[in-house]
Amino acid sequence: MSTALPTVPVLHSEWIKIRSLRGTFGALIAVFVATVGIQMLTAAMIGTEEAGSMGEDPLLAAFYGLNFGQIAAFAFGATALSSEFHNGALRTSLTAVPDRTRLYLSKMAMVGGLAFLVGQFTGLAAFVGGQAFMGPYTLELGSPGTYRAIFGCGAYLALMALLAAGLTAVLRSASAVLSLLIPFVLILSFVIGQATEGVAGYLPDRAGQMMMRLDTSVGLAPWTGLGVLALWALAALAGGWLSVKRRDA
Numbered sequence: 461m462s463t464a465l466p467t468v469p470v471l472h473s474e475w476i477k478i479r480s481l482r483g484t485f486g487a488l489i490a491v492f493v494a495t496v497g498i499q500m501l502t503a504a505m506i507g508t509e510e511a512g513s514m515g516e517d518p519l520l521a522a523f524y525g526l527n528f529g530q531i532a533a534f535a536f537g538a539t540a541l542s543s544e545f546h547n548g549a550l551r552t553s554l555t556a557v558p559d560r561t562r563l564y565l566s567k568m569a570m571v572g573g574l575a576f577l578v579g580q581f582t583g584l585a586a587f588v589g590g591q592a593f594m595g596p597y598t599l600e601l602g603s604p605g606t607y608r609a610i611f612g613c614g615a616y617l618a619l620m621a622l623l624a625a626g627l628t629a630v631l632r633s634a635s636a637v638l639s640l641l642i643p644f645v646l647i648l649s650f651v652i653g654q655a656t657e658g659v660a661g662y663l664p665d666r667a668g669q670m671m672m673r674l675d676t677s678v679g680l681a682p683w684t685g686l687g688v689l690a691l692w693a694l695a696a697l698a699g700g701w702l703s704v705k706r707r708d709a
Contacts, residue, residue, distance in 0.1 A: 470563065471569060471570055474569075474570040475570055477543065481539065481543055484536060488532075488536045488578055489578075490529075490532035490535070491529050491532040491579065492578055492582045494525065494528045494529045494531070495582045495586050495613075496529075496582060496586045498524070498528050498529075499523070499525030499526075499589060500586075500589045500592075502590075503589075503590040504593040508597065518597065518674060519606070519673060520669065520672050522586070522591060523587070523609065523613055524590075526669070527646075530617065533575060533621040535624075535634070535638060536574075536624075537621035537625035538624045538627075538637045538638055540621075540628075541567065541625045542637075564700070564701050567625075568700075572622045573618075575621035576614055576615065578614075582614065582617065583617075584610050587599075587606065588601060608671060612668075615668075616671065616672075619664075619693040620664070622697060623689075624637055624641055626693065626698070627640070629701070629704055630696070630700050645665040661679045662680075664692040665689075667685040668685060668688075669685070671686050
């Protein structure tokens with residue numbers, strides 16, 4: 461087996477790091493709290509006003525809170541990596557795990573795994589909790605597309621966290637990455653979408669959210685969209701690996 465592959469002791473050490481960093485672990489919890497809380501609050505306030513009050517696509521509207529939860533996912537991925545670039549922490553980590561590739565893959569495996577696990581619970585809770593307030597517009601668990609959307613929610617959050625983590629390994633600053641990604645998904649994606657819908661469909665947020673759409677006749681197919689988001693994350697992870705591999709600690 462290649463020494464570059466993550467091993468249990470290294471993964472365990474990465475879990476201890478994440479658990480002990482209050483900001484990082486708090487961001488992971490915030491993924492669930494922000495997504496589910498905002499979904500339920502919004503559904504309770506306007507969910508029964510009229511059909512389409514939360515969005516034209518009822519299935520995507522069932523994950524409205526994801527727009528806020530993804531920011532917490534960015535924060536989780538970014539802070540999990542940025543901690544290595546302060547006060548010589550990376551030199552300490554490399555003393556314990558000299559193989560930079562193994563260290564990097566272990567860290568990313570833990571970030572992605574935790575984000576995916578929390579994301580699955582988040583998707584299920586957001587859907588069930590939000591639909592409890594939708595009255596006559598309720599979507600039942602098991603309705604067309606719901607299981608795909610719940611899984612897609614978790615996968616989306618995990619890939620967004622990995623996208624942020626990979627970029628942080630390149631830029632070595634969580635604040636720089638958050639300053640880049642948050643406007644990108646909240647502002648630039650919308651502006652580009654208004655100007656040219658075809659190109660916008662390949663942006664990471666729009667492509668990934670196809671997994672949560674009921675109407676799949678327009679734009680990328682759900683699994684294709686998730687694949688496009690995965691390619692964005694993979695590109696960021698590859699850039700991060702090259703940075704960790706080649707730059708001084």
